[in-house]
Amino acid sequence: MDLVTLDDIRAAALRIAGVVVRTTLLPGRWDADLRLKPESLQPVGSFKLRGATNAVAQLDPAERSRGVVTHSSGNHGQALAYAARAAGAPCTVVVPEGAPAVKVDQIRALGAEVVLVPPAEREIRAERFVAEQGRTLVPPYDDRRIIAGQGTVGLEIVEDLPEVEVVLVPVGGGGLASGVATAVKALRPDVAVIGVEPEFAADARESLATGAVVSWDVDRTFRTSADGLRTNLSELTFAHLRERLDAIVTVTEEEIAAATARLVRETRLVVEPSGAVATAARLFHAAELPAGRTVAVISGGNLDPARLVQIVNG
Numbered sequence: 001m002d003l004v005t006l007d008d009i010r011a012a013a014l015r016i017a018g019v020v021v022r023t024t025l026l027p028g029r030w031d032a033d034l035r036l037k038p039e040s041l042q043p044v045g046s047f048k049l050r051g052a053t054n055a056v057a058q059l060d061p062a063e064r065s066r067g068v069v070t071h072s073s074g075n076h077g078q079a080l081a082y083a084a085r086a087a088g089a090p091c092t093v094v095v096p097e098g099a100p101a102v103k104v105d106q107i108r109a110l111g112a113e114v115v116l117v118p119p120a121e122r123e124i125r126a127e128r129f130v131a132e133q134g135r136t137l138v139p140p141y142d143d144r145r146i147i148a149g150q151g152t153v154g155l156e157i158v159e160d161l162p163e164v165e166v167v168l169v170p171v172g173g174g175g176l177a178s179g180v181a182t183a184v185k186a187l188r189p190d191v192a193v194i195g196v197e198p199e200f201a202a203d204a205r206e207s208l209a210t211g212a213v214v215s216w217d218v219d220r221t222f223r224t225s226a227d228g229l230r231t232n233l234s235e236l237t238f239a240h241l242r243e244r245l246d247a248i249v250t251v252t253e254e255e256i257a258a259a260t261a262r263l264v265r266e267t268r269l270v271v272e273p274s275g276a277v278a279t280a281a282r283l284f285h286a287a288e289l290p291a292g293r294t295v296a297v298i299s300g301g302n303l304d305p306a307r308l309v310q311i312v313n314g
Contacts (some may be wrong), residue, residue: 006186009151040301048079054149074103081112141175142234151179165292172229174237181244200224228274
């Protein structure tokens with residue numbers, strides 16, 4: 001399979017400059033060896049803006065005029081809406097029913113059309129827009145352009161902390177982890193890149209253990225509060241992770257909630273549960289991880305305010 005390269009990621013970094021924020025590494029005040037990569041500070045509140053901007057930037061004028069479509073539980077939808085608006089392209093986002101209202105509202109606020117469908121129908125409906133309207137599909141993660149854009153997170157980590165020894169990255173559909181692992185391993189093969197996912201959505205760990213993509217159904221993954229990590233791997237992201245990820249650890253719902261609350265209280269960051277899993281791994285599973293200077297990627301901060309209050313209050 002044709003995997004993303006460091007050159008692809010460097011080219012993406014040039015395309016997204018000026019639209020995407022280069023997030024700074026923040027110290028973990030409770031851990032001298034920990035740094036945080038707060039992608040929650042992106043204009044749309046998550047790392048997803050990187051991949052979406054890279055994909056939209058590669059559209060030709062005709063494709064841009066016809067517009068783009070995607071299926072997303074929220075963060076990728078917001079990112080594509082933002083990138084499409086910046087490029088002057090129409091955008092439709094097919095959203096599964098039950099997605100957090102704060103994310104759906106933000107997609108609409110960015111000018112995109114939102115189509116709500118049952119979770120099992122979101123990909124089918126997006127493909128219909130491609131067939132009927134000639135729109136370009138920009139998938140949330142199963143796309144080399146997306147993986148290359150997300151890989152700029154890893155590029156920045158190594159540039160800003162050359163002495164890094166461990167990188168912890170959330171795993172959902174695998175686009176972020178694939179890109180980060182590609183960049184970090186190309187630049188620093190000695191650095192351990194560890195994926196983190198919820199116990200209730202541990203399909204990636206099972207897939208890597210069995211040597212083939214294993215899918216968990218929505219009834220199983222909907223148990224986790226980390227809604228952005230409920231998605232299964234694709235063959236493309238599985239190929240990247242199998243080749244470039246060192247390991248995967250899982251965290252419990254209680255650990256995710258505790259890490260979210262700690263980040264909010266002690267770093268003054270608004271962090272959604274999906275964004276807190278890498279920090280949860282460092283907090284509660286340090287014995288399972290390599291020692292050394294560690295960067296935990298905070299992937300997003302699009303959290304319903306009521307849920308934020310609930311988590312912070314314990």
